[in-house]
Amino acid sequence: MVKQEEMKREKSAFAFVGRALACITIMIPTAALALADDWEINLPRGVTPMSRDIYDLHMTIIGILAVIGVIVYGVLIYTIIRHRHSKGAKAATFEKNLTLENIWTLIPFLILIGMAVPATLVMMDMDDVTGADLTVKITGSQWKWHYSYLDQGIEFYSNLSTPPDQIHGDAKKDAWYLREVDRPLVLPVNKKVRFVVTSTDVIHSWWVPELGIKRDAVPGFIYQAWARIDKPGTYRGQCAELCGVGHAFMPIVVKAVDEKTFSRWVTQQEKAHPAPRITQWTMETAMAKGKALFDRQCAACHQENGSGIPPLYPALSTSSVTVGAPISRHIDLVLNGVPGSAMQAYGPQLDDADLAAIITYERNAWGNDTGDLITPDQVRERRSTQRTRQDNNQP
Amino acid sequence: MTMPTQEDAIPEQPIRNGRRGLVGFLKHWLFTTNHKDIGTLYLCLSLTMFFVGGAMALVIRAELFQPGMKVIDPDFYNVLITMHGLIMLLAVVMPAGIGLANWMIPMMIGAPDMALPRLNNMSFWILPCAITLLASTIFMKGGGPNFGWTLYAPLSTTFGPPSTDFLIFSVHMLGISSILGSINIIVTIINMRAPGMTWMKLPMFVWTWLVTAFLLLCIMPVLAGTVTMLLADRNFGTTFFDAAGGGDPLLYQHLFWFFGHPEVYVLILPAFGVISQIIPTFSRKKLFGYGRMVIATGAIAFLSLLVWAHHMFTSGLPLGAELYFMYATMLIAVPTGIKVFNWVATMYRGSLSFETPMLFAVAFIFLFTFGGFTGVMMAIAPSDYQYHDSYFIVAHFHYVLVPGAVFAFLGAVYYWLPKWCGRMYDETLGQWHFWLTFIATNVTFFPMHFLGLAGMPRRIPDYALQFGDFNAIASVGAFIFGFAQLIFLYNVIHTIRSGKKASAQVWDGAEGLEWTLSSPPPYHSFQTPPKIER
Amino acid sequence: MAHAHSKYYVPKPSYWPLLGCAGLLTFFVGAAHWLHHVWYGPYLLFLGATIVIMMMIGWFGRVIHENRTGLHNDWVDHSFRWGMTWFIYSEVLFFACFFGALFYTRLWSVPELGGDVHPITHILLWPDFTDQWPLMRTPDNSEFTGPSSLGNTWGIPALNTLLLLSSGVAITIAHWGLRHGKRAVLIVSLIVAISLGATFLACQGMEYYAAYTEHGLTLNAGSYGSLFFILTGFHGAHVTIGATILTVILMRCFAGHFTPDNHFGFEAATWYWHFVDVVWLMLFVFVYWL
Numbered sequence A: 001m002v003k004q005e006e007m008k009r010e011k012s013a014f015a016f017v018g019r020a021l022a023c024i025t026i027m028i029p030t031a032a033l034a035l036a037d038d039w040e041i042n043l044p045r046g047v048t049p050m051s052r053d054i055y056d057l058h059m060t061i062i063g064i065l066a067v068i069g070v071i072v073y074g075v076l077i078y079t080i081i082r083h084r085h086s087k088g089a090k091a092a093t094f095e096k097n098l099t100l101e102n103i104w105t106l107i108p109f110l111i112l113i114g115m116a117v118p119a120t121l122v123m124m125d126m127d128d129v130t131g132a133d134l135t136v137k138i139t140g141s142q143w144k145w146h147y148s149y150l151d152q153g154i155e156f157y158s159n160l161s162t163p164p165d166q167i168h169g170d171a172k173k174d175a176w177y178l179r180e181v182d183r184p185l186v187l188p189v190n191k192k193v194r195f196v197v198t199s200t201d202v203i204h205s206w207w208v209p210e211l212g213i214k215r216d217a218v219p220g221f222i223y224q225a226w227a228r229i230d231k232p233g234t235y236r237g238q239c240a241e242l243c244g245v246g247h248a249f250m251p252i253v254v255k256a257v258d259e260k261t262f263s264r265w266v267t268q269q270e271k272a273h274p275a276p277r278i279t280q281w282t283m284e285t286a287m288a289k290g291k292a293l294f295d296r297q298c299a300a301c302h303q304e305n306g307s308g309i310p311p312l313y314p315a316l317s318t319s320s321v322t323v324g325a326p327i328s329r330h331i332d333l334v335l336n337g338v339p340g341s342a343m344q345a346y347g348p349q350l351d352d353a354d355l356a357a358i359i360t361y362e363r364n365a366w367g368n369d370t371g372d373l374i375t376p377d378q379v380r381e382r383r384s385t386q387r388t389r390q391d392n393n394q395p
Numbered sequence B: 001m002t003m004p005t006q007e008d009a010i011p012e013q014p015i016r017n018g019r020r021g022l023v024g025f026l027k028h029w030l031f032t033t034n035h036k037d038i039g040t041l042y043l044c045l046s047l048t049m050f051f052v053g054g055a056m057a058l059v060i061r062a063e064l065f066q067p068g069m070k071v072i073d074p075d076f077y078n079v080l081i082t083m084h085g086l087i088m089l090l091a092v093v094m095p096a097g098i099g100l101a102n103w104m105i106p107m108m109i110g111a112p113d114m115a116l117p118r119l120n121n122m123s124f125w126i127l128p129c130a131i132t133l134l135a136s137t138i139f140m141k142g143g144g145p146n147f148g149w150t151l152y153a154p155l156s157t158t159f160g161p162p163s164t165d166f167l168i169f170s171v172h173m174l175g176i177s178s179i180l181g182s183i184n185i186i187v188t189i190i191n192m193r194a195p196g197m198t199w200m201k202l203p204m205f206v207w208t209w210l211v212t213a214f215l216l217l218c219i220m221p222v223l224a225g226t227v228t229m230l231l232a233d234r235n236f237g238t239t240f241f242d243a244a245g246g247g248d249p250l251l252y253q254h255l256f257w258f259f260g261h262p263e264v265y266v267l268i269l270p271a272f273g274v275i276s277q278i279i280p281t282f283s284r285k286k287l288f289g290y291g292r293m294v295i296a297t298g299a300i301a302f303l304s305l306l307v308w309a310h311h312m313f314t315s316g317l318p319l320g321a322e323l324y325f326m327y328a329t330m331l332i333a334v335p336t337g338i339k340v341f342n343w344v345a346t347m348y349r350g351s352l353s354f355e356t357p358m359l360f361a362v363a364f365i366f367l368f369t370f371g372g373f374t375g376v377m378m379a380i381a382p383s384d385y386q387y388h389d390s391y392f393i394v395a396h397f398h399y400v401l402v403p404g405a406v407f408a409f410l411g412a413v414y415y416w417l418p419k420w421c422g423r424m425y426d427e428t429l430g431q432w433h434f435w436l437t438f439i440a441t442n443v444t445f446f447p448m449h450f451l452g453l454a455g456m457p458r459r460i461p462d463y464a465l466q467f468g469d470f471n472a473i474a475s476v477g478a479f480i481f482g483f484a485q486l487i488f489l490y491n492v493i494h495t496i497r498s499g500k501k502a503s504a505q506v507w508d509g510a511e512g513l514e515w516t517l518s519s520p521p522p523y524h525s526f527q528t529p530p531k532i533e534r
Numbered sequence C: 001m002a003h004a005h006s007k008y009y010v011p012k013p014s015y016w017p018l019l020g021c022a023g024l025l026t027f028f029v030g031a032a033h034w035l036h037h038v039w040y041g042p043y044l045l046f047l048g049a050t051i052v053i054m055m056m057i058g059w060f061g062r063v064i065h066e067n068r069t070g071l072h073n074d075w076v077d078h079s080f081r082w083g084m085t086w087f088i089y090s091e092v093l094f095f096a097c098f099f100g101a102l103f104y105t106r107l108w109s110v111p112e113l114g115g116d117v118h119p120i121t122h123i124l125l126w127p128d129f130t131d132q133w134p135l136m137r138t139p140d141n142s143e144f145t146g147p148s149s150l151g152n153t154w155g156i157p158a159l160n161t162l163l164l165l166s167s168g169v170a171i172t173i174a175h176w177g178l179r180h181g182k183r184a185v186l187i188v189s190l191i192v193a194i195s196l197g198a199t200f201l202a203c204q205g206m207e208y209y210a211a212y213t214e215h216g217l218t219l220n221a222g223s224y225g226s227l228f229f230i231l232t233g234f235h236g237a238h239v240t241i242g243a244t245i246l247t248v249i250l251m252r253c254f255a256g257h258f259t260p261d262n263h264f265g266f267e268a269a270t271w272y273w274h275f276v277d278v279v280w281l282m283l284f285v286f287v288y289w290l
């Protein structure tokens, strides 16, 4: 028998304490550093009553758990220090005590009931979307959000605006790296806003911690959430459900403004959207514009060098659509997408000039060199001949 | 208890040392019906895959070391997390548990072998086939499966790469293997106990496996059916999970989590069993409240079948469902608490010594409880709206899985390795392994709580600048963790090849039939059932 | 347990399990390749299936041999009984999965899409869709066209119920014959049971044919079609397996393998057959009738 006594009992007890100390000395500076640098290490309290309710619930539960933890860990540490074989401790022989066991069945049960009560109240409040002043329909699609103010008739897409070279480390990352969009969602403060959330392709999740909202966007179904923001400001979030390659690149920015600013913004939007006037449409401008748009809108799938990820996402550098086929077919494909595949319809998302630029770029980049210059008029013409896919799911 | 007489061994069986040459070696391991051999095979497979899955984790951590896309492209990142998750759960922790079950259950209940030895061989050898199929998807055209281990539709149906079909079939094979393995374990425990080994004398480890195997039989067929529906949606135009045809993507989630939640208890219950063996040994005291421990194990398993939708709190369940699943989930803390309290009570006024297995067991109690606490936080449905799919969850489940399941199984190896191969491991290396692992675990996974609360979603290859520092710390920790496992690997190989001889009893506080056998135990133990006194 | 003083038969190393694994792997790899239209896919699949069948013949043949040479005592017999019990249990859960999907679709997702639960989904996304079951018009009826009509529940399905139930009775009579040493009763009833099973399958084939040609009830006909085919399809597969097992058992009866008190193989087959029966009853009630 290998005697455990022989296994350097004294030394191992010493080593135990020594290493425990070493461990703690590593942990403490880590924690201290964390606090010193005022890194964010807790939930934000947020700017809606709901998010604060959640925060309070969160802190209450942590408090209760901390007490339980102190008791359990306390006894553990006590027994580790006091009842060591190496200190000559003799083992007691008790092996059950029903009273004690009943107590520690019952008390946790009661504690849990105590936790469940406030949780239930918050949950019920959260579920109540009635009496909203404003309804916004949020539609996720790979990898952008579409917002539609159902009462005001305003709608737009919101895309990531961090340029690709920052992502690839070719440029300095700015402060809101990956958390900035071209058009934020603008909301009035002190109004109950109802969100109706859905998706056109896969499941996304609309999450803004400061509003206390995370709502999955399920294709074909609508689920709801609500918020009453009480402080103007800019609040950021991200898509929180894995939705493909671009999942990390699907941020949310909410701008909460006071009511006057909001109604001014609404009237502006209604007036906006004059057809963009294109003064000159040359190969150079189209290609430059096309590259910028392509890298942002299409490169996630088709890659910046047009190589795609076959067979999932076809290469455009060698595609028969981009080189051989008639231009009209190419335009139609981008306008209408390919139903049942990841290729969405871009007709409703981009205007004629954007599409013309992208298609020009596709037909001339990566050695395609067709020399075709597509004009916005050509796109407009295809649009009118083709009824764009009237899919219910299309926002 | 009396020692069995070994003259009874059936002579037609191969003798361990009788094999010669490569052919003999292959024939021995490929055709074996011996529970010890098969246990060894499971454990070797598990260890190998631990390094494969771990290497994937290290690539993930390397990518996440700093903001910006640096090491791998986003699609491959998604492939890696999918594979890391699936491999760690299905090819590391489960085989480790089944391997221990194979080795220990017959020895603990005084049986000659598993009840269905040939089936046992089949359950094992399906695994390497299935895992090969699974891993091969990474190299397929169009990339490997890239939708996370949860395989949510429609990302895995309409939008999944072609290799998904291979993944689905490999899941079928894994399921077949688990079902056959569980049948075997249940039948063994029901039918093979030595006379006098009554239900309430079964070692805790055996009890946890009985319950685990039952749980597996409840969930694996459901998983098989569910992925079959995925397959049909992908290839045959059905619409189980597509609203356009009257289906529902959330149906997939319900079915998956009906499997997925009990699955995590499948991983942890055998670990509980291991801890319930180690703690009494090194406390030199009987397990406290054995009866309650048995009941608690059953209660955990029973409840785990009723709580699945706590993974779907934000997906739009109706209020009533949210509340029900919240309450049911919170309830699990009660039986789990009984376990934790009883372990502490076992240690209390014991005579504790801290050899490596005990260190892992004590660390298990500390850190698993911590992971359980974050679990209770997430069970609170409204709060889960903030935690869900953030790094807070990643922290939770690594706390219950790494210092939970993995620590328990590492401890089990240290605890039983001397019994298995008759040689003592190197205690100094063991201690180094433990302390490095312990520290690295916390350095890696603790900061993830902060990341999650501050708003970092999971499953992203690139993140905003504010998350940089904690991610860097976590990555450093992960590499230390990886290094520590190399010490473990060395220690195990060194022990098997040239460790000091170990006695039959090995640990002076250990009790149970397995310790009445020599170390290593004879190839066929308990050909005639041992007498169990008391 | 507690079979004191008896010895448990632990089989020698065996290559059948490994062959089974190889067969399974070949089968699944073949299936996946077939789905991806690789030419050798179907060949691999059939090769795999052949290997698995050979494995079963060899393995079970070995077990039968062991049994007949007296290696299996009561203790071993118990293991087989428990093994079969838990195997059937796992099969029950396999079907439970599809029934769960059926109930969920009927009771939750279709009403939700039709606006019966929360009107908002209906109003904004599927204004033309109304809740009904069986689903005759799907939410996106142009992509997934619902069935044009449905077969009569009290036609083939009811007949099939009758067929399976009477074959369950037949098998019980056969068992009675075996237990009382009435060989003629055993063999005749067994043949009757198998033929009833085969007739069931033929009727189901006709029903499928009508579904595709007359009723437009196909795999693409939305969730009713999907659930209908996955439930009846897997049930049909199990009937086929069960009938095959019974045929093997019939052969073994001819060969005189069973005695009134040692016939576990026979009993296992009947358990399986009854299980298939019960699943059908559930199908009849929840898929065809209600």
Ligand code: HEA
Pocket: A068, A072, A107, A108, A109, A111, A112, B150, B264, B265, B267, B268, B310, B311, B312, B313, B329, B330, B332, B333, B334, B336, B337, B338, B340, B368, B369, B370, B371, B372, B373, B374, B375, B376, B378, B379, B380, B384, B387, B388, B389, B393, B396, B397, B400, B401, B404, B405
């Ligand atoms: C071994 C694995 C394991 C274990 C044991 C657990 C245990 C628990 N888990 Fe965990 N969980 C996972 C693995 C595990 N989990 C995984 C892998 C995921 C993520 C899956 C994915 O999305 O990929 C997950 C996700 C997950 C979620 C989903 C979060 C989300 O997606 O939004 C939730 C929510 O309720 C949850 C809860 C719990 C609870 C309540 C327990 C309880 O069992 C814990 C009970 C233990 C204790 C509470 C500690 C000891 C008790 C006491 C000392 C008594 C006193 C205590 C009280 C009175 C509170 N887990």
Ligand code: HEA
Pocket: B050, B051, B052, B053, B054, B055, B057, B058, B060, B061, B064, B081, B082, B084, B085, B086, B088, B089, B092, B093, B147, B148, B149, B150, B394, B398, B401, B402, B405, B406, B444, B458, B459, B460, B461, B478, B481, B482, B483, B485, B486
């Ligand atoms: C038992 C299960 C288990 C275990 C042990 C681990 C172990 C680890 N996991 Fe794992 N993890 C999961 C289960 C597990 N994980 C699951 C289920 C998910 C969710 C997946 C999903 O989202 O779908 C996940 C996701 C996950 C993520 C989140 C990814 C994301 O959401 O974007 C991260 C990120 O840090 C991570 C990290 C780690 C690390 C650093 C370890 C470390 O403990 C690993 C330590 C490293 C080693 C053990 C390697 C030793 C190897 C070497 C030293 C190299 C030698 C190399 C060779 C020989 C080739 N894991």
Ligand code: CUA
Pocket: A140, A143, A203, A204, A205, A239, A240, A241, A242, A243, A244, A246, A247, A248, A250
């Ligand atoms: Cu959209 Cu993630």
Ligand SMILES: [Cu+2]
Pocket: B260, B261, B264, B308, B310, B311
């Ligand atoms: Cu769970």
